[in-house]
Amino acid sequence: xxxxxxxxxxxxxxxxxxxxxxxxxxxxxxxxxxxxxxxxxxxxxxxxxxxxxxxxxxxxxxxxxxxxxxxxxxxxxxxxxxxxxxxxxxxxxxxxxxxxxxxxxxxxxxxxxxxxxxxxxxxxxxxxxxxxxxxxxxxxxxxxxxxxxxxxxxxxxxxxxxxxxxxxxxxxxxxxx
Amino acid sequence: xxxxxxxxxxxxxxxxxxxxxxxxxxxxxxxxxxxxxxxxxxxxxxxxxxxxxxxxxxxxxxxxxxxxxxxxxxxxxxxxxxxxxxxxxxxxxxxxxxxxxxxxxxxxxxxxxxxxxxxxxxxxxxxxxxxxxxxxxxxxxxxxxxxxxxxxxxxxxxxxxxxxxxxxxxxxxxxxxxxxxxxxxxxxxxxxxxxxxxxxxxxxxxxxxxxxxxxxxxxxxxxxxxxxxxxxxxxxxxxxxxxxxxxxxxx
Numbered sequence: 001x002x003x004x005x006x007x008x009x010x011x012x013x014x015x016x017x018x019x020x021x022x023x024x025x026x027x028x029x030x031x032x033x034x035x036x037x038x039x040x041x042x043x044x045x046x047x048x049x050x051x052x053x054x055x056x057x058x059x060x061x062x063x064x065x066x067x068x069x070x071x072x073x074x075x076x077x078x079x080x081x082x083x084x085x086x087x088x089x090x091x092x093x094x095x096x097x098x099x100x101x102x103x104x105x106x107x108x109x110x111x112x113x114x115x116x117x118x119x120x121x122x123x124x125x126x127x128x129x130x131x132x133x134x135x136x137x138x139x140x141x142x143x144x145x146x147x148x149x150x151x152x153x154x155x156x157x158x159x160x161x162x163x164x165x166x167x168x169x170x171x172x173x174x175x176x177x
Numbered sequence: 178x179x180x181x182x183x184x185x186x187x188x189x190x191x192x193x194x195x196x197x198x199x200x201x202x203x204x205x206x207x208x209x210x211x212x213x214x215x216x217x218x219x220x221x222x223x224x225x226x227x228x229x230x231x232x233x234x235x236x237x238x239x240x241x242x243x244x245x246x247x248x249x250x251x252x253x254x255x256x257x258x259x260x261x262x263x264x265x266x267x268x269x270x271x272x273x274x275x276x277x278x279x280x281x282x283x284x285x286x287x288x289x290x291x292x293x294x295x296x297x298x299x300x301x302x303x304x305x306x307x308x309x310x311x312x313x314x315x316x317x318x319x320x321x322x323x324x325x326x327x328x329x330x331x332x333x334x335x336x337x338x339x340x341x342x343x344x345x346x347x348x349x350x351x352x353x354x355x356x357x358x359x360x361x362x363x364x365x366x367x368x369x370x371x372x373x374x375x376x377x378x379x380x381x382x383x384x385x386x387x388x389x390x391x392x393x394x395x396x397x398x399x400x401x402x403x404x405x406x407x408x409x410x411x412x413x414x415x416x417x418x419x420x421x422x423x424x425x426x427x428x
Binding site for chain 2: 065066067068069096097098099100101150151152153154155156157161175177
């Protein structure tokens with residue numbers, strides 16, 4: 001299957017094919033978070049489900065934070081990317097339950113965050129991170145565990161601001177939620 | 178169906194988050210340090226997002242053609258159901274953080290109850306908000322400790338801020354209408370919320386020897402009934418000006 005083979009008028013008429021969903025997932029892996037443009041919406045775990053309904057692609061998207069201003073941008077980016085790849089009028093359903101968790105960020109996503117200079121969330125949300133115990137956050141620049149919290153809230157709601165005491169670089173930490 | 182009781186309850190949750198969020202936005206460009214400014218704005222953003230979730234639901238139940246934006250931007254003061262506490266002016270940083278802490282401690286307890294609500298929509302919104310508010314409460318509690326146990330000046334300001342806001346805490350223990358909703362498994366149990374709130378507040382106050390005032394008693398205004406202090410009207414005038422002056426304007 002090549003781009004352009006699936007055009008709008010085709011879709012309603014023919015049955016979905018097995019490789020369409022795999023291709024849609026591949027398209028979504030190219031849709032980057034607007035504020036952290038190295039991790040895709042798939043890496044972040046915000047695309048929860050993908051299937052065909054009445055000839056259209058149906059997606060379930062879970063926002064990261066209630067007030068995340070990127071939510072609408074992400075949804076528009078997803079829609080654009082899918083339409084450009086030939087998926088006509090994809091239906092996006094925004095679902096709050098279960099609430100998005102940083103546990104859903106893929107290993108690849110974590111690696112990409114680190115390379116980009118953002119410390120990925122440490123450990124699982126189910127335990128200490130939500131109960132006030134400070135996580136051990138390693139500097140994404142030099143790897144040192146000798147770091148300190150500067151502020152619970154960083155450049156966006158999902159991040160906290162840290163500083164490395166070894167290399168002295170300040171950095172963002174993707175908070176566990 | 179508990180629609181008649183549920184709509185005002187959703188407005189209480191949504192309007193309180195919205196007004197608190199709007200108050201935090203007033204710090205934009207004025208906070209004492211860049212980190213604080215970011216934190217205040219991020220907390221405000223969470224609250225405005227949560228408000229939209231509650232007001233979306235309220236608008237669906239109202240089913241009168243209004244959406245969440247219409248509820249936020251085209252209701253007058255008397256139709257707002259927020260807590261009186263959150264509409265109070267920001268004052269200095271001690272007032273701002275005391276107000277935030279008193280609200281967060283209530284908010285956290287309410288959301289904990291609501292995360293187990295029989296209404297799945299409410300449980301979903303609450304479970305999401307609870308994760309965010311956990312961070313809000315930790316941060317504002319730490320500020321109360323830092324200011325209360327800090328310098329003579331910061332402590333003096335905390336000792337002024339607490340009694341100035343305390344009378345409004347009478348609203349944090351719920352109202353009769355919520356008892357029925359709570360018995361139906363929909364709302365958070367007001368008595369449990371009040372107890373959890375007091376436990377949280379006294380623990381933080383005790384840790385830095387801030388005196389806990391005695392329980393607030395009846396106050397002649399009532400946010401749940403739309404009877405507000407003079408501050409809400411001014412806040413709404415600023416918040417609603419643009420959508421009212423240019424209806425249906427798009428960005």
